[in-house]
Amino acid sequence: MIDxxxxxxxxxxxxxxxxxxVFAIWYLAAGIVAAGDDPLANAKLPYPHxxxxxxxxxxxxxxxxxxxxxxxxxxxxxxGTAVGVVLSVVMVQxxxxxxxxxxxxxxxxxxxxxxxxxxxxxxxxxxxxxxLFISAFITLFxxxxxxVRGLKAAPPPARELMKSYNAGRLRTLRYLDLPAAMPxxxxxxxxxxxxxxVGSVLVDxxxxxxxLGYLMLAAQTFGPAQATLVWVAMFxxxxxxxxxxxxxxxxxxxxxxxxxxxxxxSN
Amino acid sequence: MSAVVPPPADPAAAIATPETRPGGRLFRxxxxxxxxxxxxxxxxVLVIWLWQSEFFHNLFGLETFAVPLPDRILEAFGDDxxxxxxxxxxxxxxxxxxxxxxxxxxxxxxLCLMALPPGLGxxxxxxxxxxxxxxxxxxxxxxxxxxxxxxxxxxxxxxIIVFPSMLVYAYRGMTGVxxxxxxxxxxxRASQWQVLRELRLPHAVPQIFTALKYTTVLMxxxxxxxxxxxxxxxxxxxxxxxxxxxxxxxxxxxxxxxGLTGIVMYVLLLLVERFGFPWALRQEQS
Numbered sequence: 225m226i227d228x229x230x231x232x233x234x235x236x237x238x239x240x241x242x243x244x245x246v247f248a249i250w251y252l253a254a255g256i257v258a259a260g261d262d263p264l265a266n267a268k269l270p271y272p273h274x275x276x277x278x279x280x281x282x283x284x285x286x287x288x289x290x291x292x293x294x295x296x297x298x299x300x301x302x303x304g305t306a307v308g309v310v311l312s313v314v315m316v317q318x319x320x321x322x323x324x325x326x327x328x329x330x331x332x333x334x335x336x337x338x339x340x341x342x343x344x345x346x347x348x349x350x351x352x353x354x355x356l357f358i359s360a361f362i363t364l365f366x367x368x369x370x371x372v373r374g375l376k377a378a379p380p381p382a383r384e385l386m387k388s389y390n391a392g393r394l395r396t397l398r399y400l401d402l403p404a405a406m407p408x409x410x411x412x413x414x415x416x417x418x419x420x421x422v423g424s425v426l427v428d429x430x431x432x433x434x435x436l437g438y439l440m441l442a443a444q445t446f447g448p449a450q451a452t453l454v455w456v457a458m459f460x461x462x463x464x465x466x467x468x469x470x471x472x473x474x475x476x477x478x479x480x481x482x483x484x485x486x487x488x489x490s491n
Numbered sequence: 492m493s494a495v496v497p498p499p500a501d502p503a504a505a506i507a508t509p510e511t512r513p514g515g516r517l518f519r520x521x522x523x524x525x526x527x528x529x530x531x532x533x534x535x536v537l538v539i540w541l542w543q544s545e546f547f548h549n550l551f552g553l554e555t556f557a558v559p560l561p562d563r564i565l566e567a568f569g570d571d572x573x574x575x576x577x578x579x580x581x582x583x584x585x586x587x588x589x590x591x592x593x594x595x596x597x598x599x600x601x602l603c604l605m606a607l608p609p610g611l612g613x614x615x616x617x618x619x620x621x622x623x624x625x626x627x628x629x630x631x632x633x634x635x636x637x638x639x640x641x642x643x644x645x646x647x648x649x650x651i652i653v654f655p656s657m658l659v660y661a662y663r664g665m666t667g668v669x670x671x672x673x674x675x676x677x678x679x680r681a682s683q684w685q686v687l688r689e690l691r692l693p694h695a696v697p698q699i700f701t702a703l704k705y706t707t708v709l710m711x712x713x714x715x716x717x718x719x720x721x722x723x724x725x726x727x728x729x730x731x732x733x734x735x736x737x738x739x740x741x742x743x744x745x746x747x748x749x750g751l752t753g754i755v756m757y758v759l760l761l762l763v764e765r766f767g768f769p770w771a772l773r774q775e776q777s
Contacts, residue, residue, distance in 0.1 A: 238614065246618075335749070336708060336749055339726070346734050347558060429628070430731070436628075
């Protein structure tokens with residue numbers, strides 16, 4: 225036990241040393257950039273504390289932009305997940321539906337979906353609707369593919385058991401297949417969460433007038449004095465992505481706590 | 492939430508199911524294959540037909556200038572083929588430079604991490620995973636501040652997006668070898684280089700392909716985002732420009748072209764993996 229505690233302290237110290245090292249290199253590099261006579265120096269690589277200062281100076285506008293991006297992304301994410309789960313349940317009911325749709329769902333993952341942003345903007349003519357649609361659309365594919373796989377993951381003996389209980393389709397779905405699909409659902413959600421955020425932000429970049437993407441664009445067009453804002457927006461976006469991913473992991477722990485990997489506490 | 496705890500897998504139960512009778516299975520397989528080809532085809536034809544006959548347009552109240560009909564999109568491929576080909580080159584070249592460069596960089600860094608003591612290597616790989624979490628949206632504007640040239644702006648962004656995935660996967664593949672195999676190599680007095688070549692690299696092949704397949708999509712996404720953000724050429728810009736100038740059919744053609752590129756790249760990689768490294772696939776399945 226003592227040995228373990230010692231190891232943990234050591235691990236934490238090494239990690240801290242690496243973090244400090246990264247900051248030291250950053251300050252050094254920022255110093256070098258600032259020393260050159262580049263008028264864009266403080267935009268290209270600002271000192272970390274300048275970014276933090278900027279964040280607090282523009283706190284309210286940054287936060288409202290972050291909220292615009294996050295809330296629509298979350299809504300689209302939820303919508304895409306709901307449609308995806310329903311669609312995958314329908315797909316596993318009949319083999320011909322599944323084989324008709326599956327190739328397209330798989331192909332959709334190889335296609336750069338963000339190219340649809342400008343097109344859906346001309347269709348919806350509404351930023352919020354476009355944001356919602358893109359987030360939901362991106363989420364839909366990864367969730368559906370994962371859940372279809374998960375719905376078939378239950379071991380055959382368990383299915384036999386359900387049959388011997390004379391359980392109908394609905395009951396088998398409720399008590400066997402849906403719980404068995406939970407791990408796959410969450411692995412699909414983990415992939416989709418950051419993507420839905422990116423989708424939402426991209427809409428801001430393409431002529432939206434709100435959100436983090438707009439903040440980045442505004443910072444770029446309004447000259448070097450505003451350019452630190454690009455960095456602020458980047459870190460906020462990074463934090464949001466991280467929080468969203470953590471939220472999915474937390475939700476999994478609450479909703480599907482029976483998985484062996486979690487009981488061992490390895491993830 | 493309650494769950495039926497699945498009983499331990501019982502091979503005898505699986506054998507007893509009727510599907511595994513030899514004759515029945517063969518027939519099933521053929522029917523499956525037929526369905527796998529026919530069903531998507533029928534769906535495709537049906538959707539295109541309904542689209543062409545303006546069924547969707549009437550259903551959702553869409554205008555044909557907002558969502559062009561399929562034959563108009565096909566026409567746009569013919570009419571604007573030169574323009575689309577140019578735009579494709581302007582997108583594909585930096586995407587490929589970034590893809591190759593990023594994957595080489597990621598693999599090189601993974602090799603460097605292998606040379607470090609395991610504790611440091613593990614943290615290096617964790618740092619790589621942190622970089623991989625950087626959204627493209629956040630990277631591109633900052634690269635745009637640094638690099639003026641269109642080609643290199645896109646290429647460098649793609650490199651930054653691509654390399655961490657390769658780093659993380661290649662490192663995981665090379666370190667995830669069976670400890671007993673490692674011990675065996677040591678008992679043969681194998682040098683570090685031999686261990687790398689004979690054991691670690693072959694073991695990492697499936698993971699490397701996973702990273703390659705994953706980054707093919709990323710490279711196109713990154714290139715298109717760059718073009719939407721700043722560049723004044725390429726397919727991403729073409730989509731935007733066509734929409735502004737009421738050339739929706741051309742915009743859709745550009746989107747179709749992008750999608751096809753992604754699919755073709757992915758399938759090519761799949762074929763390379765299947766025929767170049769068949770043993771790696773078997774290893775992955777087992």
